[in-house]
Amino acid sequence: MSRGGGRGGGRGGGRGGGRGGGVPGIQTFGPDAIQATFKNPGETYPDIILPVARPPTDDEGEMYIAMKKLQETLYSSPYYLTEPKKPGAITRYTDRYHQDQAAKRPKLDTIKSSKSFFPDELHSILDPKTITRKRQISQKYDISKIDENEDDGDAEIDPETGLAKKTGDGEDGLEEEEYEDEEDEDDNDYGENYFDNGEGDDDDGDDGDGGDY
């Protein structure tokens, strides 16, 4: 690292002198380019001459204006999502002139689209009155037979799971359970979490204290 620092220091002094003397920078583009090679790596941070882009044509200028207009339209559309502004600790005089863009934008349920393009769980965004139905395949159990199972001490054990086999009337099929659309505070979709992120692992903990090192 001292080698790098020494080089940088020496070169910095040299470069400063070079700049004052008007030595041109290194051409790295085009036919007169000086390419770094294994034997002649050149300076680590040379002064390079950057190529200058050709100025914009009329067509390109028009394209930029059209794109800028579209950007502004998208920014004020319901599709640009931002967090609503939280009131700051200090109230300033100029706050009266600042508009909360998030509050000013129309909501997503005002847009014109069709539910057929979206899966069931997104229908409530387009139409907030929709009750989202969670599609599950469930088995119906006959409650009257639960007591019978308890008395029966010879319940069959499933060799794979080690649990008692279900003997209730099974009915495979899609059963739709209705529930209200989740409130924000109860938003907890961990049921849909396919991966448990290691929460289900048994953490045995350390065998005693590890001791301080």
Added chain:
Amino acid sequence: MSTHENRLCRLIVREHFGPIVEKVANVLIRKGRMPVGLIANFTALKPRQVRECLFVLIQHNLAVYAESQEKSRIVTYYEINRTELLNRVLIPKVLHSSQDWFERDGVLITQSLLTHGKLTITDCVADILKTSGIAPGKTSTQRTQSLNKVFTRMVKEKCLIAVRPSDSLTTADKDMAEEKRETDKMTLPPTAAELASIRKALGAQKQAEQNATIVGLKRRLDTMDDSYGEKRPRLLTDGDLVIVEEVETDVYFKVNFDRFIIRWRNVQIANLYEARLNPTAKTIMQTIMNLAEERMINCKEEHSSPVSIMLLLNSLPKDTNLIDTLEFDSSDLGPNNTKPKIHECLDKYVQILEEDLMKILKRDAGRSGQYIINLKMASEILKKNLIQGIVSARFGAPYVRIMNMLADKGKLEEKQISRFSMMPVKDVREKLTTLCTFGVLNLQEVPKTKERTPSRTYYLWEVILSRAADTLTDRLYHTMGNLRQRRFVERAKRAVLLNKCERTDVKADDSLLNAAEKKELETLNGVLEMLEIQELRIAEMVITLRDF
């Protein structure tokens, strides 16, 4: 796929849809398809916010979903549609082309569709009337009719394409579902050969569907209303009926970027002939491409549909001067030295185009008087020209010489390259390694012995066009990402000033900004314009290398 492509995708979403949608898109781009719960975990957003972001992405055709049964639940997975996302960098060029081809109404329709993702014709026209109003002297009905007419024309020319609910599903899942439907009909599980034939049949069916009539366009019979002033109503005959094509009002449409790319490619192919021959050759070639364009679906086709020379003669622009731009031998003109007729001039031009070394235009073997375009050859020439231009600007002429030699002659060794290019071996070696690091050249080792010792191995250098195009595309994505990020940085540097400009009192009265602030805003505007235009120029290079 690559880091640079991922970064560019993320920055596009950030600029168009904001930081919250960017977080969701970033997770989907980097980690692949996942359900809402997992996205919420990775992004630390609430599930409701994640659903809103996914809604926005699907509405703009940037995300697709798939429902799969897992144990007792149906889980919905979401995935990003990268092609559609990367096409968004071409929006400025699409808007400009809409202006050229469909005039002001075309631009307004394109803008409305790009803002909302997909709309029906009725909703699109209503949105335009709301945002741009009605010009004085025109009624609402007249304006609606003129917008409907332009919309219908854009659908007929396939610049707008219908969106079906099945387009929101992932292609892989759709293909698997169709395959399963076919294999379920069989009693035994399919063999590899049967599965291959099923897949081929489904592919052909998909191709046929694409070539079929335009989805979303319906035909109806209408009367030619020319009975003005007649006192007695008369019986209508077949001659009074005309077929009118109308867009279905309940079908959603989106901008078809593929059609725009096809047209830009056709223009570039025609431009090749302007430099090689003359502007009239370019006009003839452009007319041939326009006639063949109707049957083109995407840029990956190898040949165009046949174009007859009679149709070409009738379709040429009226101001095309065929006679004066050609030189005939005195033997061809006959004893009276009369000027040749137009169809003879066109035949001569087509013969010259066919004999040109590029071999793009060729006679259709099956039918006489018909010509087809070798689109694959034309695309390769366009890519090669662009790569040569990049290498020439970056490194210089000697490097281009080596690259062209390898492209023409195939695989060569160092010594052969040095002999053909008349450069010392030491220089050639440096240039070859530079070009290989850049991504334009490939090295093929051919060992003489089993041990693969370097001294007993042939090292052959070659140019593989597809690989060079892919590597350069990745570099260009990197540059585009840098330019986009620079725009964010430039705006962030002036955040306080931009915040001041957003104030309602400043918007109403410009004089609240002092001279220094106004100058700073002008500088910012100039910088942003340059960066946006540079990015657009690079985007045009990317479509040549990736899509043509």
